[in-house]
Amino acid sequence: MNRSLVPEPLARLPWRMILLVVAIATFGQVVLYSAAGGSMQPWAMSQGVRFYMFVAAAIMLSYVPERAWRQGALPVYAVIVVLLILVELIGAVRGGSQRWLDMGIRLQPSEFMKPAIVLACARFYDLLPAGETRKFSAIWPAALLIGVPALLILKQPDLGTALMVCAGGATVVFLSGVPLRLFVGGALALAVATPLAVNFLLHDYQRNRVLIFLDPESDPLGTGYHISQSKIAIGSGGIFGKGFLQGTQSHLDYLPEGHTDFVFATMAEEWGLVGGCLLILAFILVIRWGINVGQAANTRFARLTAAGLATTIFFYVAINLSMVMGIAPVVGIPLPLVSFGSSAQMTVMLCLGILMSIDRQNRRTVRW
Structure with missing residues (x-):
């Protein structure tokens, strides 16, 4: 961007990334317009309004100095854990899940934990002396930081968000330089605990989703219906798709949640393999x-935070695509900026706002 035409603070923003995010969200609104049968209501219009509010918020967050994120990481984490405990005690129940606090506005603390766990783990390893990284004391506090909110969120129940919190925290642990043997040991312990969690911690519907993932054809009209119809929609799109507003799976209501969790299937049916690949590339x-x-950051905290937030966005996309293609269980992770809803949109824009803050602090220009 020509710095002579705009104020210096605005010129320093990563406009190529911002415009790319705007392009993804705009395409998402086009898909939601089609999913509604060619109408801006009830999804595309409200999605667009919220998105531009979040863009403005992300740009404002970019002016928060890195030291403020560093100093506030653990206190913010503690506040969100308290809010998660309050959800368990006095949270509002909707659709069989207890995930929200009604405090004048409806608040879902688990969404804020996705970036907060990255900040907290990054701060922990920033405070840890370099010589301690190879000891067991480098992993068990981080395991507690990750495990406490993950268990609270799993109890709501919200398996998808709990997995996202674990994935974001584990990424920071891995990148911090913890010896591979300790990391692998923790992963093996998790693998051993997984069958116990499936049998004793998950609710019946969550357990059924895991089992139907292993054999979706065993109940094609019941628990496996979502995955089966999603595969049909994606496959029927072919290379170039059926054409805008020409999708049948979503328009004839064969595809459940075609505007939220399975929005990629709605898109792929009309835009085909080409449209799907371009969206993934973006x-x-x-x-x-x-x-x-x-990579361009100057402090350990900034490096770990940026990597953790970037991989948080990656996990959003990877888990959702795996889910709609039938190569992962249905865990309720939306496709950010495309699926209808404010939660994932808010979380991703919060991550991007913090990344822009770190980018602003970097001494050299990041090129991509």
């Missing part, structure tokens, strides 16, 4: 920009 470029921000 997400890859955004994630790559975030990783480059981390």
